[in-house]
Amino acid sequence: MAMLAASDLTFGYEDAHILSDVTLSADRGEVLAIIGPSGTGKTTLLRLLSLFERPDAGTVALDGEDVWALPAEERLARRKRLGMVFQDRSLFSTTVGANAAYGLTVRRPWRDRMSSWLRVRLGLDETRLRELFATLGMAERVPPWLSRLTVEQTVPDAAREALATVGMAERVDQRASELSAGEAQRVAFARALAPDPDALLLDEPTSNLDPRNTALIEDAVGDARDRDIAVVLATHDMDQARRVADRVAVFLDGTVIEQGATDRVFEAPGDDRARQFVEGELVY
Amino acid sequence: MAMLAASDLTFGYEDAHILSDVTLSADRGEVLAIIGPSGTGKTTLLRLLSLFERPDAGTVALDGEDVWALPAEERLARRKRLGMVFQDRSLFSTTVGANAAYGLTVRRPWRDRMSSWLRVRLGLDETRLRELFATLGMAERVPPWLSRLTVEQTVPDAAREALATVGMAERVDQRASELSAGEAQRVAFARALAPDPDALLLDEPTSNLDPRNTALIEDAVGDARDRDIAVVLATHDMDQARRVADRVAVFLDGTVIEQGATDRVFEAPGDDRARQFVEGELVY
Amino acid sequence: MDTAVVSLPALPLGPTLVPLPVPLQGLLSEFSLPYLFSVARVTLEVSLTAVAIATVLGVLTALALGFTEFPGKGVVETVVNTGMGFPSVVVGLAVLLLLSNSGPLGTFELLFTRRAMIVSQIVLAFPVITSVSLSAIEGVDQSLRDAAFAAGGTRRDVQLTVVREARYGVITAVLAGFGRAVSEVGSVLIVGGNIAIINEAGQRESLTRTLTTAITIEARKGQYETGIALGVILLALALGVNALGGYVKQRGER
Amino acid sequence: MDTAVVSLPALPLGPTLVPLPVPLQGLLSEFSLPYLFSVARVTLEVSLTAVAIATVLGVLTALALGFTEFPGKGVVETVVNTGMGFPSVVVGLAVLLLLSNSGPLGTFELLFTRRAMIVSQIVLAFPVITSVSLSAIEGVDQSLRDAAFAAGGTRRDVQLTVVREARYGVITAVLAGFGRAVSEVGSVLIVGGNIAIINEAGQRESLTRTLTTAITIEARKGQYETGIALGVILLALALGVNALGGYVKQRGER
């Protein structure tokens, strides 16, 4: 059963109809590329797949479960298994490390988070607190949860690893607002990757990257596929789609005009407009 | 003499040194492409060329004049001859039309702008005002500037034309915040193009565009060159550089490691790291 | 059945709900309609004028602060923020000492006039409008300032654009300043003198009496209900002004 | 040379500059230091407690409003904005009617206590904190909310992140609320009663007297300079609180 599946999705904003009858799916260990001209609805589709918007009609299913039929908390639990990278990188105004760690942080229980926040803010850790209790003559009354304090780091290992994957390991302490566009894009990718999601939704993740950094990201996508993650990749770069995608869906005017194995779509597209598009001729 | 010229530019932020000894120039009717890995200082260079930042050392010259040696008003006058498109599109939260017209608006004298603002806000135009004066029995006291009122449109023709160039003519009245990434990028391009500048500074203007829309922009760049505009184009797309640039400068770690005619740089780069970069092998 | 009828008046809500019309009756017997109008007119005239002037000054100051970096900036911001806690009585006293006949500006004979009230309300509204506008202006993305600058905008154009982008916050600032001005009583009491006269027609008419100072008279007399009724009228006026602000805000969204 | 010496005292600035030390002397003779401290302590205790509570309520309300769209939202926002113009005297009267012996909450004997003052200051600070926070929260880019949501954040996480991003504005909101609370006099006078006692040590001590209400006494007495001197002390306290706010703001920048 497909990890991520959309069937007969229809969606529009107040005064604009965007998507009609979109049916597609991505399985675990599969990369699905979404290609199509600018403004055709790729981003909108990814927003629907990552449960930002509720479809006007049709279903979004994770592992076969219609998510919008689930109660809210269930849906939240499902949503935590997804990772999404936006086209406009949108980093939080904090450090690179905290950005990369964000997804991990919000997945932790509140008590943990608060204790860790306090620890970082007040500069407290186990040793210090034990000393404090000892000074107060209450060494034996140290609460049991104290030992958990030191386990944590300001930036967890998983976040550091994700940053290393995109070549930004050295920049953990830099402010995110000081990054170049390409650097920010890589951090945003690391942020989605760090919690090790079951599915990755990538909206043109290499749009601001040079060939070498593009290759880094593409390698990471390949690794993700090998770790049995389902990847949906919206891209305007035909070559990239060819390189990394197992299957391709071609969008035009908010609907899928062609869908299939990558080679087939590029070599022998069934739809004429799809052929025009992949050959770069389509005029609209 | 070169329209835009940087010589021995050195620049850094408080705690980070970014550019060292950058010397390059773009002539009227010439497209200079800046290529280089992510975070190497391309955007920073464009900010210096468009007079956002003052160099720590070295000069930025327009038509041979060192701009930072000029008094502030003179510099402003020079700056109005430049058009810049940012990597992060940054549209104003208003309509597409008003965004495209922005550069034209700020180039108009204040009296004009205010009368036009009033006219649009209050729904006044010449006919209406003439009627009003007539009703008040002061038909002959109509001020002479009244006839100028009707000449203006909410969105001037130049802005509409620029929008048409990038295929966004139909969207003048849409709110900019509702655009897709690629659409916004095209509007930002139109905004820079509309005032018909002497030089265009483009920071990865097609990063979010599919091949067909990329071609639209590249054609517009070609047209600009034919109209004797100097174009500086930062791009991570080697093919794009090959397609549109007359000359190419390769950046690495904030300095120019290779510079010359496009063919020469791509076919026979003098610098080894430049060769590695254009062939997509450079590891950093 | 009988018990039910009997128990109804014992509802705890009864006594709190019933008195409402009484103060309004009292209000209308004590405050003739023309008098009430004159008090409301003075209130609006003083507060709106003060806020208009404070808005111009405050937004310009906020822009000046938001567009420059200098070593003591944090200190200046703290001082402006502190100004939001300027007690109105003190402002009143300071303005009084300035405008009094024995003060440096005594020759202008401004004490106990609406102009004096406007001056002190400007002093009160200015820091609020400046602080809140400044935080709105600082909230506008640097990239938008850059875009305005890149499009050939002068410093003034960039500032105008930033204010446009921050309009929601700037309007909130103006409304907060208006709230501060229209609700305060300490300074207008002192520098305005809370004067009402009996005019030619034998009608009482406000010269420098605002709704808030009229309320304090009632409070002083123990006429709490009348005071609250006047307060409701004041809030109705304020609601009108705020609705206008909300409308502007909404139109601005376009 | 002689003429120059003679003309100096005639400088118009002379009389305004000279009196400054005099009221301070008067202040210290009239206000014993322990008394002054007790008044300052009551001022800070009441205002800081009220602002702390109003901040929690206000920011939560702002988040609730900033994160939902519903038909009457504009109306609710207008009402909250109007609340910034709530005259403190009216708030005082309303709280008085509630807490008075004959009022619905009379049994709690809260009238003329610091708790009552805190209640009325909460009412005053709440709309200011809500409005200004709301405008800061609305100013946070939608894309950042989306990013927090996309990273698996619950509604609460997203709200927390938005408050973090809007911290500059939220702190301004809190400082504006503090300014409103610490500077107001109308309501604390009515519900607190401005009570000072002579304690066993024969020292005057504040029970419900704040700096602002102490200032009004001076104003009533015509002791304008002493009033202004007390105002300066109040501003010094407010400056301290604001400097703390500025520090938090700055640390938050990291």
Next chain:
Amino acid sequence: TESLGANQSGDDGNGDGDGSDGGSSDVGDGSLVLATTTSTYDTGLLDALNPTFQESFGIQVETISQGTGAAIQTARDGDADVILVHARGAEDEFISDGVGLNRRDVMFNDFVVVGPEDDPAGIDGMGSATEAFDTIASEQATFLSRGDDSGTNKKELNIWEAAGTEPSGSWYQETGQGMGATLNQANQSPGYTLADRGTYLSQQDEIDLVIHVQGPLKDGPEILMNPYGVIPVNPAVHDNVNYQAAMAYVGFLTSPGGQTAIEEYTANGQQLFFPNALADGPQFGQYVPQDFDGSAESMRRAQYRHWVDTIVPNDY
């Protein structure tokens, strides 16, 4: 010996004569700024009096009701033309400083000791205010003091002094507010307080306090008397004041018409103020300091003796 009269203030800048500056020569011009205490304004008395004055003189009266201290300060600063207050000590100082002149008695009423109906200290019906205060202090019953240096507050402190008690403890609470607010507060607390009869009567409907010790109007002790005076501001000190209008106002208040209007003014069905500007016998002096004690002699002789006592050096 103390120096008398307005001429002792060394105002050398005002040599050009008093009150004769162009604008104020016509009584019918402009307006009159009256600074007064809250008790005259909040009782509604002035609203009843002033229209008649306006009608006959064509002068608009702008009334500023403040505390007595602030009213006198306003006049001292030259921001008011005339004051109507009740604090003899401060009034005398105002006059001896040369800022006010031509004081006239206008009316009087008295102070009363009010408190909760159940009278926890048990002072009801006492004929002596000092005794009542003493009892309150020893019972530690809540007492609310104005604590604002107003006429009422000064009177209260006099009584404590006369009673030989220095009040302290949490039962003795200073409100620092006006009479109306203090009465309300005493009503809520509940507690005792000293009030002027006028304010008490006008507020009687809103509060549950009752009079426990009457003032001299109802056979109470003399210490509780409360006289009001009107004083114009000296135009030689503040040349901007409208002296003509101020004097016209003094004349109006002390005229038979004005006095009758005061007499006829009632609140809650009771007379609040008793006019005393007109005497049955001849009245030659206009200003008599409060410590003047000549009630038994004829006014003219008494005054002459007072002058001799105070002006002529002892060793003459």
